[in-house]
Amino acid sequence: SAVISQKPSRDICQRGTSLTIQCQVDSQVTMMFWYRQQPGQSLTLIATANQGSEATYESGFVIDKFPISRPNLTFSTLTVSNMSPEDSSIYLCSVEVPGGPDTQYFGPGTRLTVL
Amino acid sequence: LAKTTQPISMDSYEGQEVNITCSHNNIATNDYITWYQQFPSQGPRFIIQGYKTKVTNEVASLFIPADRKSSTLSLPRVSLSDTAVYYCLVDSGGGNKLTFGTGTQLKVEL
Secondary structure, three states: OOOEEEEOOEEEEOOOOOEEEEEEEOOOOOEEEEEEEOOOOOEEEEEEEEOOOOOEEOOOOOOOOOOEEEEEOOEEEEEEOOOOHHHOEEEEEEEEOOOOOOOEEEOOOEEEEEO | OOOOEOOOEEEEEOOOOEEEEEEOOOOOOOOEEEEEEEOOOOOOEEEEEEOOEEEEOOOOEEEEOOOOOEEEEEEOOOOHHHOEEEEEEEEOOOOOOOOOOOOEEEEEEO
């Protein structure tokens, strides 16, 4: 298993600003994932972040809007840029832990509200 | 990626057994079936995973028929704290991205 923390846990931001969300894992992992969960909806994958390479974005998500950093095997950041109210969501990071079942472990999420 | 179909919601009472069935007609040979549980304001939590037949852990059982086109998550003697959204996913692991469906909102009442 893996213990994942995210900062901030929640934030209220103004339109047009940017917010960087941090994800910290208690063990080294190769693959980290960023998801978005809009109110009352399921999870949607934003991008996959591997250490040492550029993040891979899903259809509908672009690097200019959601830049991702992955400086080492235990940490990643997701920035939500030039925010609008439509970006109000919960943002979650997850990791795949090697050596166990092929499952992903999720962080607690960051609840973002854009005014 | 295989698409999954599961009921939008289910209601139950404390102490009852709850069975949530998921259809995945296009499951591939390499795909595993995994169930996650999500409470409000929390990230999804792994419950159980299987490939075929039956898998049981301390939380739940997972029944998978021979054709693997469906699976059933069984929660024995549910309590109020089992009220959550339950997601069924199929994937082949190895870093493949997970595709979450709509999930099943389980509501347990007294």
